Amino acid sequence: MSDPRAADGDLTAKAKIRNAALDMYAAHGEDRVSMRAVAAAAGVTVGLVQHHFKTKDGLRRAVEELVVDYHRTAIASVPTGGSPAQVASARDAAVRAMLTANPAVIGYLRRVLLDPSVEQTLLKQLTELARDEVRKMRAAGLASTRRSVADQTVDMMVRNLGQLFLQPMVDAMWAQLRSEPDEADDEPRPSADTPT
Numbered sequence: 068m069s070d071p072r073a074a075d076g077d078l079t080a081k082a083k084i085r086n087a088a089l090d091m092y093a094a095h096g097e098d099r100v101s102m103r104a105v106a107a108a109a110g111v112t113v114g115l116v117q118h119h120f121k122t123k124d125g126l127r128r129a130v131e132e133l134v135v136d137y138h139r140t141a142i143a144s145v146p147t148g149g150s151p152a153q154v155a156s157a158r159d160a161a162v163r164a165m166l167t168a169n170p171a172v173i174g175y176l177r178r179v180l181l182d183p184s185v186e187q188t189l190l191k192q193l194t195e196l197a198r199d200e201v202r203k204m205r206a207a208g209l210a211s212t213r214r215s216v217a218d219q220t221v222d223m224m225v226r227n228l229g230q231l232f233l234q235p236m237v238d239a240m241w242a243q244l245r246s247e248p249d250e251a252d253d254e255p256r257p258s259a260d261t262p263t
Contacts (some may be wrong), residue, residue: 085126
């Protein structure tokens with residue numbers, strides 16, 4: 068799977084700035100990171116950040132486009148051969164693998180999508196991407212036409228992002244429960260995507 072952050076392995080200054088912004092926004096939140104801090108992390112001047120992105124909103128839009136590209140690339144990496152269930156499972160696995168390989172994407176998604184004060188442009192973009200994929204799968208005979216596109220889109224989004232948001236809660240519950248003296252020490256930590 069190709070990495071949208073490193074097209075052709077040779078990063079332009081614009082890509083370095085965008086990547087630094089993703090990393091910093093994921094770690095600290097956009098509102099706590101200045102353009103000057105992004106410039107320093109990217110090894111460029113603040114003037115160059117402004118030249119490429121104009122404003123902090125422009126930089127945020129570039130970061131969100133990158134996050135959507137990560138998802139698009141993961142989904143596109145899966146061949147469409149096989150049963151509908153196999154294709155859906157492979158796409159879900161590709162998105163999970165992409166998220167696992169890119170902790171900054173996870174951090175950014177958690178910060179942005181769970182904050183009701185943030186305009187949800189990223190959620191809108193990811194929802195459109197999922198809806199487009201559902202429509203393609205239906206047209207190729209890889210998804211049921213008995214359910215609505217909207218229902219299938221929400222289902223895909225929950226499968227792809229549900230664990231991302233639930234795993235910290237599962238980890239906190241596990242830590243609390245493991246502190247009890249009667250709990251076995253050799254049990255594996257549960258995952259939000261594997262039912263018990």
